Amino acid sequence: MTASSRPEHPRLRRTAGDRRAQLVQIGLELLPxxxxxxxxxxxxxxxxGISRSLLxxxxxxxxxYYTAVTRAAADLMWEHLMPSPGTPxxxxxxxxxxxxxxxxxxxxxxxxxxxxxxAGGDPWVAEVYQETRDRLVEVALxxxxxxxxALRRQLVLAWLAFxxxxxxxxxxxxxxTRPELLALLxxxxxxxxxx
Amino acid sequence: MTASSRPEHPRLRRTAGDRRAQLVQIGLELLPxxxxxxxxxxxxxxxxGISRSLLxxxxxxxxxYYTAVTRAAADLMWEHLMPSPGTPxxxxxxxxxxxxxxxxxxxxxxxxxxxxxxAGGDPWVAEVYQETRDRLVEVALxxxxxxxxALRRQLVLAWLAFxxxxxxxxxxxxxxTRPELLALLxxxxxxxxxx
DNA sequence: GTAGCTTGTTGAGCGTTGCTCAGCAAGCCG
DNA sequence: CGGCTTGCTGAGCAACGCTCAACAAGCTAC
Numbered sequence: 001m002t003a004s005s006r007p008e009h010p011r012l013r014r015t016a017g018d019r020r021a022q023l024v025q026i027g028l029e030l031l032p033x034x035x036x037x038x039x040x041x042x043x044x045x046x047x048x049g050i051s052r053s054l055l056x057x058x059x060x061x062x063x064x065y066y067t068a069v070t071r072a073a074a075d076l077m078w079e080h081l082m083p084s085p086g087t088p089x090x091x092x093x094x095x096x097x098x099x100x101x102x103x104x105x106x107x108x109x110x111x112x113x114x115x116x117x118x119a120g121g122d123p124w125v126a127e128v129y130q131e132t133r134d135r136l137v138e139v140a141l142x143x144x145x146x147x148x149x150a151l152r153r154q155l156v157l158a159w160l161a162f163x164x165x166x167x168x169x170x171x172x173x174x175x176x177t178r179p180e181l182l183a184l185l186x187x188x189x190x191x192x193x194x195x
Numbered sequence: 196m197t198a199s200s201r202p203e204h205p206r207l208r209r210t211a212g213d214r215r216a217q218l219v220q221i222g223l224e225l226l227p228x229x230x231x232x233x234x235x236x237x238x239x240x241x242x243x244g245i246s247r248s249l250l251x252x253x254x255x256x257x258x259x260y261y262t263a264v265t266r267a268a269a270d271l272m273w274e275h276l277m278p279s280p281g282t283p284x285x286x287x288x289x290x291x292x293x294x295x296x297x298x299x300x301x302x303x304x305x306x307x308x309x310x311x312x313x314a315g316g317d318p319w320v321a322e323v324y325q326e327t328r329d330r331l332v333e334v335a336l337x338x339x340x341x342x343x344x345a346l347r348r349q350l351v352l353a354w355l356a357f358x359x360x361x362x363x364x365x366x367x368x369x370x371x372t373r374p375e376l377l378a379l380l381x382x383x384x385x386x387x388x389x390x
Numbered sequence: 391g392t393a394g395c396t397t398g399t400t401g402a403g404c405g406t407t408g409c410t411c412a413g414c415a416a417g418c419c420g
Numbered sequence: 421c422g423g424c425t426t427g428c429t430g431a432g433c434a435a436c437g438c439t440c441a442a443c444a445a446g447c448t449a450c
Contacts, residue, residue, distance in 0.1 A: 158360040257407090
């Protein structure tokens with residue numbers, strides 16, 4: 001095949017920022033089909049239309065690459081969850097819960113892949129997700145007007161795990177109405193933090 | 196080094212069962228230090244004093260090996276949690292909770308590594324753990340005398356995630372007494388399943 | 391325009407890891 | 421001793437992460 005020896009794209013040169021963003025974007029698109037850590041450099045480079053070597057020009061090693069992808073995924077969710085400025089504090093947790101359920105409903109596969117990748121194996125990836133969870137706990141405690149002690153933090157973290165699991169299951173097989181789900185999550189959180 | 200060319204153990208021949216058990220055992224011992232999926236065949240074979248090839252005589256591929264290791268870990272926990280026969284039903288959940296906390300207290304690192312490996316990436320490993328969780332949910336529902344419908348199952352599964360996270364955190368930084376922890380877990384489960 | 395610089399980009403190649411396969415040899419039977 | 425079963429090995433391949441020297445695209449300066 002002589003055609004393959006003459007590349008269709010005649011060598012396109014991008015700025016460093018563009019290329020980095022493109023590579024991370026490709027990683028994000030591959031997330032639902034592949035556990036982060038199993039992304040192969042070959043595959044990513046192929047989809048980007050570049051050589052393997054170039055990826056190592058932007059990321060020192062594979063781990064640095066997929067933690068960047070994980071961080072991008074975490075940031076996407078975080079931005080979606082954050083309340084629009086000006087929302088009164090007592091409505092903020094309510095709204096975030098609602099948006100979280102919506103997020104899982106829309107991106108179930110991707111989100112599950114993200115959570116799994118974050119929970120599993122690699123400490124570097126786990127840390128990225130833990131940061132997001134810590135930030136969520138902090139927002140929850142402050143907007144609920146609760147003191148930020150170790151006990152409450154543990155309870156809210158555990159409640160997060162509860163919510164994640166329940167919403168994930170519910171999205172796959174709705175066993176109650178959406179408002180019921182939201183009310184249940186809110187109730188459990190309230191009971192846990194105000195005992 | 197001519198010494199290395201003359202092996203100290205002059206070629207020991209084991210039965211198939213022995214060898215399999217030994218290899219799984221080595222995997223179990225490596226669990227706390229290494230995510231299951233990152234166990235290298237080389238390392239395991241080296242510790243067993245055999246060639247890489249032999250491992251593939253017993254396990255078709257790497258995945259089959261580390262799912263076997265994961266299943267062994269799950270079985271160990273399951274056997275530890277199961278109530279001794281003859282225990283009255285109303286005490287069974289109580290006892291299992293107590294033993295679960297004890298299990299995490301004793302094997303915190305290994306157990307966390309196991310849960311993480313099970314949650315993370317590989318679907319085959321995840322399935323092994325999900326089986327254990329499903330069995331736990333079933334035991335919980337039957338001994339509590341509750342109907343086994345989809346809703347309750349989801350709630351108990353989510354509660355398991357809650358308990359896992361809370362106990363894990365608590366073992367690292369005890370924010371309450373052990374009886375308080377047990378009571379809290381029992382309360383949350385009761386409130387969830389009887390609403 | 392062309393010389394020269396910066397820097398995005400590549401290809402060849404190395405070490406490790408998962409996996410295969412042909413065949414050796416330990417221990418048992420006749 | 422010969423032959424059989426089967427635990428076991430070593431050489432070797434393909435895929436992967438990663439390195440390195442060098443090419444070349446596109447800008448600026450004269």
